[in-house]
Amino acid sequence: MLLHGLEGSSHAHYMGGIADKAFATGWNVVRLNQRNCGGTEQLSRGLYHSGLTDDPLFVIRELVARDGIRDVALAGYSLGGNLALKLAGDLGESASRECLRAVCAVSPTMDLALCVDALERRSNVVYQWNFVRNLKGRMRRKAAAFPGDFSLEPLGRIWSVRAFDEAYTAPYHGFRDAADYYHRASALRVIHGIQVPTLILAAEDDPFVPIAPFRRAEVTGNPNITVVATTHGGHCGYLEHAADGYDGYWAEREIVRFISTQRP
Template sequence: MEKQRMAHTTRHYKKDSHSMSDFVPHPFLLSPHLMTIVPTFIPRALHPKNLPAGEKCIIEVASGSSVLTYVHLQPDHKNRPTLLIVHGLEGSSESSQVQGLGIKAMSQDMNVARMNLRNCGGTLHLSNTLYNGGMSADVIAVTRHLQKAYGLKEIYVAGFSLGGNIILKAAGELGEDAVGLFAGICAISPSIDLHASVESLNRGVNKIYELHFLRGLTSKIRQKSVLFPDRFDVEKLRLVKTIKDFDDIFTAPDGGYGDADNYYSNASSINFIERIRVPTLIIASKDDPIVPFDSFLSDKLKTPFVTLLAPEWGGHSGFLGARSEATGRDRRDRFWAEHRVVAFCLCKNTEGAE
């Protein structure tokens, strides 16, 4: 039981029993790799299939590029806070984490929007480009669309892994201008230093994750080459052995970065976080096998607008607990980070109403 002692780092967050409860990992998942992998196969107490049917919304984010977002509205949606959720690398709006967080937010009377990054969720035909970790403008465009099309006034944005990096970058880029657009930002296991995360993927047993991501990324190139034969050369795939190879040959040039190193330097949110001016929650485990925790020790995170919850355990976006402190219908659900995000949004919503 000693190994399960609760420990985390916290900064600048209103303490209450629900939002600040310490993470106690499931006793069988103390390995960071098990904690990363196993939760993807565990069903939520409120099954994602219970998520009410949403409106299928195709939103233009740039010339020649649109993204698919599913919008789930409460009956009195204009008077309710909204949670926009962004998935991670090679995920989609159908990812278990996205749907799990979505159903939790809906159960707390929030509106929910599940955004697919470019080409994800079966949308290869909607964009003549690839997606990358620096596409903060897409999140900004989707948020503005939600405001204009549905009259939503209080929009929180949550992101997992690469999606977390994107939303943090968006908030930092906007600075003071984010006030009025984003009510708050919640990033779970965000890859805030892309250099460090890519290097981590290429080490030891982590290559299993790298191969998993590469299968999806290279498959997209093959499919895109059929849709846009003048833009994507499948012959170059034979040169790809690592994520960095892929980014050097495809992602960076496509995104206008030139090469992978320039892409990582310019798209990493660690270089934007200190400019964030809206309430922000970052959840990052100290044993994350993909995103090195050292990234979160940077002085750039020492801002009154950013809260860091850093449990000793949690893996990469895993955070399956030994227990759940939730109440009501989702009391059996042990996905701690998802509960923390909803609690953070409701806390800020209450503060704003006072």
């Protein structure tokens, strides 16, 4: 099961790339849209957030109950990586009962507060602007789909992801404020509980996912977690020279390799 990043969708390039590689290996593949992503605003009255693990867990249970799937691996990018890690941490020893066998996270935003701080650097203004533009557009479409459910009045005051979370994400989901949301939704808070083989790919030159959390004791001290920290790779990039049938998307290749070694 593949989980995309903030304001991404099942149609994102990396979702298609890893899906193709996994399918070619002989696996069933599910590309999961977060609520309202991929043009699905009208399908759910709710909003998604970085720690909403109920949705992927529901889909896993549906696959097990209705399709007879007995082995599930999660692979998430950015926000989706945080979501995958948090779900595994929340489940702890019960992960095996839910048929979750492995987790991979690429550039996961597992310390949300730190990532939002980094996103607010002047050097990241383009990233911030792009996220905010997309979030605002989504709220306008959401309000049109469900008149009266969401006020658009705050949009004129929102120029950062943090401001969006203060105005919409936190109050809608019952968090006290954005800081409370970042704390409770961060996978880092529960990562010590992960009991399934887990691969984390992180880059030292990621512009808004700092490398420091991946070196913390609760991560490095968990024998179930393998962290590969690269000098280069950016945010969910990891491009190499393509050659001999290899398209150069290193992270996608490593995910397939890792999960292949965990199959029963």
